[in-house]
Amino acid sequence: MSGNRAAARISLASLRAHKRRFVGTFFAVLLGVAFLGGTLVMGDTLRASFDTMFGNATSGTDAVVRSADAITTPDDGAGSREPVATSLARDLKRVDGVAAAEPSIQGAGQLVGKDGDAVGGQGPPTLAGNWITDEELGAYQLADGRAPRAPGEAVINRGAAKTGDLDIGDSTVLRTPQPVKIKIVGIATFGGEDGMGQVTFTGLTQEDAERYLTAKPGQAASIQVRAGPDVSQDELVKRLEPVLPGGIEAITGQESAEENLDQISGAFLTMFTALLLVFAGVALLVATFSIHNTFAIVVAQRTRENALLRALGAARRQVMAGALTEAAVVGVAASLAGLLGGIGLAAGLQALFRAVGFPFPEGDLVISALSLLLPLVVGVVVCMGSALAPALRAGRTAPLAALRETAVDHSGASRARTLTGAVLGAVGVGVTVLGVLADTPSVMLTAIGSVLTLAAFVVVxxxxxxxxxxxxxxxxxxxxxxxxxxxxxxxxxxxxxxxxxxxxxxxxxxxxxxxxxxxxxxxxxxxxxxxxxxAGDVAVSVPAFGGGGSGLSPGLAPALDKLPQVDTALGLGRGVAKVDGSGRQLTVTDPAALSGVLNLGDVEGNFTGLGKSGIAVSASEAAKHHWRLGSTTQLTFTDGQRQSFTVRAVYEEKDLAGEYIITREAWAPHRAQDADSLVAVSFKDDEAASDGKEAVEKVAMNWGNPEVQTRxxxxxxxxxxxxxxxxxxxxxxxxxxxxxxxxxxxxxxxxxxxxxxxxxxxxxxxxxxxxxxxxxxxxxxxxxxxxxxxxxxxxxxxxxxxxxxxxxxxxxxxxxxxxxxxxxxxxxxxxxxxxxxxxxxxxxxxxxxxxxxxx
Amino acid sequence: MTTLPTPAGSTAHTVPDGTNYAAQVVDAVKVYGAGATEVRALDGVSVGFPVGQFTAIMGPSGSGKSTLMHCAAGLDTLTSGSAFIADTELSALDDRRLTLLRRERVGFVFQAFNLLPTLTVAENISLPLDLAGQRADPDWLESLIDVVGLGGRLRHRPSELSGGQQQRVAVARALASRPDVVFADEPTGNLDSRSGEEVLGLLGRAVRTMARTVVMVTHDPVAAAHADEVIMLADGRLVDRMPNPTAERVLDRLKAFDRSTEAARAVAS
Incomplete structure (x- = not known):
């Protein structure tokens, strides 16, 4: 033991004497640990504050009544549910123990700011709904002004008001996507915050909401219920269940809040923190190489010193322990400093996010035991692990080396190394390429190959x-x-x-x-x-990314079609249905005109005459389901109705057209809020094309001014x-x-x-x-x-x-x-x-x- | 070759007797430390090293012979007094000019570690010229290489040469830019007597057949005997000069000198 103490003393003395040598190592560990710790703390903090915010916002909702089935497509995790009748709210109010029940109508609605530009739309959703009059029931609370009472009146959340420079008394346009003139009468907050993150919300009267946000009046996404005194959420759900019609379910407010939290913040935060953790990993991997190198050099430079120790009777183990002690001291010190840095980083980011207008909810930093322990352990392990090989080498120093000139390690290009590296590289590249060229390309194989290739690079x-x-x-x-x-x-x-x-x-x-x-x-x-x-000349489209915006008005395409320059102007909308039991996105359009603006590749069958029961499918889907022209398939829509469709056309290019195409007539009975996601326009001839874009822009101006772009x-x-x-x-x-x-x-x-x-x-x-x-x-x-x-x-x-x-x-x-x-x-x-x-x-x-x- | 500016009024390179000095120090004082720990390594030394002469500096350890050399060569600065390379006063030069002066007008041979391990023999020899971005005169280089007798090893690395060979390369390197003066600091200190003899012969030939000036610090009377003149230092002062030395005479002088300093110290204490 005392021998180890001596080794420790020597290594501490040498640390003090050569502080500068470890500055780089110290900072490498510090930065990696700070990044890791900061990520963990920030993730926890954000999760906790979202939790609080949702809790506050929905604390008045004790139960949510909605249709039981959701149709989920691969692109949309939340799924679409069949609406419920608004009249159900009246029945629910009569149930004993219910204090309030109001329908909640939800749809997309994008506000136009004072400067004429749309508010938000790139990323977070832009929502509109009916203003829930029961003060405790609504997720949004009036902060200023009053609730909407007359048609055209609206309440908007404070975040949207700030971004759009809008205030009570202002008139503006809400794109649903049809432009609706609204007058702002109130400003609302969400759980005490300016909004739910960057999500914008516009509250309308129930009649307006039914008129603009649903396909048919009398439908709502769900019904929110508040319990009377002394009725628990579970009790309330129990009492509601007997009066619910078939296919309708009631869940507690708690469950609903958790679901929302999960969908909106949970998935986002998980992805966000996972991404950050990956980069923390990369940083620490890089740090490992730097640290290893530092220790290797220091050990090489200290060959004579170590040899002298060995000659004086130090055991291998003692010399090795000495080197490892240094690594441990540097690792612990740097990790502790990094941890502090990480917490500071998280606090700084929280402030920064708010400063740049990214309204993450406020809240104290949440520092869990995990976010303290993990970075600390990782920092020390990385530091000591990197120093292990050099420490072993230090232990193996021959006492005679004390008498020789200081030797710097010149080895490297040994035959064995070249060979190992070459073989490893060949295998790595081979596996990677195999993963790519295999009949069904495998990301897994490619990933394994990539790791092997990287290892080969390190060896060679x-x-x-x-x-x-x-x-x-x-x-x-x-x-x-x-x-x-x-x-x-x-x-x-x-x-x-x-x-x-x-x-x-x-x-x-x-x-x-x-x-x-x-x-x-x-x-x-x-x-x-x-x-x-x-195949068109210009495209009118909604922002390409995120869930924002409200789509294009279905009125736009017919309006553009009337322009003298325009040959075809075709709107493409999106719908959802279950096809053979699994949720799929449908393209809703006029299939007969499709070939004028889209190139569909090889087409079998005919797009004209799809009518109310015809469907066109992509070749790949057709192959998957073994469909041919004339096959029939069952579609289940979000309103619960089922209908048989006959495959009338099979086409090759699905990137813009989607996997399934049905006509507007077929979709109409099942539609929700009506919107196109793309209007494709082709011009009559080159001459028309020269001023065509301008003409299209002029018309589009009246339809919410969406972006008009050449191909x-x-x-x-x-x-x-x-x-x-x-x-x-x-x-x-x-x-x-x-x-x-x-x-x-x-x-x-x-x-x-x-x-x-x-x-x-x-x-x-x-x-x-x-x-x-x-x-x-x-x-x-x-x-x-x-x-x-x-x-x-x-x-x-x-x-x-x-x-x-x-x-x-x-x-x-x-x-x-x-x-x-x-x-x-x-x-x-x-x-x-x-x-x-x-x-x-x-x-x-x-x-x-x-x-x-x-x- | 760049001519470095001469400080106004400097005439120190020629003394009344008309001798030309390749290097010279006047009233050189070098003090290390301050107060109680003050050491006067040079205490008012004035000495010139005439052009075309091989001078040896001798003296016991701590006598200031290395300090004298370093200051005369522009590697170190004097506390007071002045140092000249030919007619250039060194104290007037900043680091950059000193460096340029060293590379163009001064050659160095150190006791050990004279060569860069990464460069070949040929590259080491032409290093000062390469640093100056000058093309070496091939005839001159060839004659140098002939003189040092390493023609067959030009592409070798220093680690493949013996100690004596390395020092011979160092001498060639020191002469490559035809400097005003070559300073050699114990050039044979690490060598056996035969290799040492070769290196000293080489330095002697540089003076006699190539008309160079060499100043050598040594503690070896046999080495000093190769010089044209020996100057002796003790306690930072110039105590004696001996033209045309032989090993015996130098040794005798050193012994007498040791006795006298011992006596002086005894008296002092």
């Missing part, structure tokens, strides 16, 4: 680094003379070290380029889809959401790259320390400070360039594999965006120069005499 790194640095420093030598040559030689000195340093950056860059390639490919796929299947513009904007995601991903990955840079800087600092005498000699024989700084900088740039190039290559390859394996069974377009990748490359290399800034300055400030006199 030292070999590759020699080759790459040699190739890169060739031109550098002729460009930058002896300074460049020296930088190249320095980078070549310890291939293992160069590789480990570069690997950290490589992982960061490869993830960045993987996302870049994947996003570019998705965009290309969308672009290709539009250009392949859109190219439309394709471009379809991909707008991808760019936004990509920006977010870049911001998150900046952390991993930053940690990699710390690693490079740290390695350089240690190398400069190691080469003190050499630097002194160079300065003595006439290297200027500027030349010395340039030498260190170029070495860093070479290492960074190697890492960046490797990352670009790996990221590009994995991006290709992912695109091919994941997107629509291999028919996704693969695109390498040269400009963006060039920017990523430049940033990587420039970052290398930046990392060298401090080490280079320190090296240049070396006192020549002391450098020569060292040892």
């Amino acid at each position: 790194g030292p070999v590759a680094s020699s080759l790459a640095v040699r190739a890169l420093s060739g031109p550098l030598g002729s460009l930058r003379g002896v300074t460049g040559a020296l930088a190249g030689r320095n980078a070549l000195r310890s291939p293992k070290r160069t590789a480990a340093t570069a690997t950290a950056l490589m992982i960061g860059v490869s993830v960045v380029s993987l996302f870049t390639v994947f996003a570019a490919s998705l965009k290309a796929t969308m672009n290709e889809t539009v250009s392949r299947t859109f 190219d513009e439309w394709a471009e904007s379809s991909a707008g959401g991808i760019d936004m995601m990509l920006t977010l991903v870049y911001a998150l990955l900046a952390l991993a790259v930053l940690i990699a840079l710390l690693g490079i800087a740290n390695t350089l600092t240690l190398a400069v320390h190691e080469r003190t005498r050499e630097l002194g000699l160079l300065r003595a024989v006439g290297q200027t400070q500027a030349q010395l700084r340039a030498m260190v900088r170029w070495e860093s740039v070479l290492v960074a360039a190697f890492g960046t190039l490797g990352g670009l290559g790996l990221g590009g390859f994995l991006g290709w594999a992912l695109v091919k394996a994941a997107v629509n069974s291999g028919d996704g377009a693969f695109a390498l965006p040269p400009q963006q990748l060039a920017v990523v490359g430049l940033v990587g290399v420039a970052a290398g120069a930046l990392a060298a800034w401090r080490p280079a300055r320190r090296a240049a400030r070396l006192d020549v005499l002391r450098a020569i006199a060292t040892e």
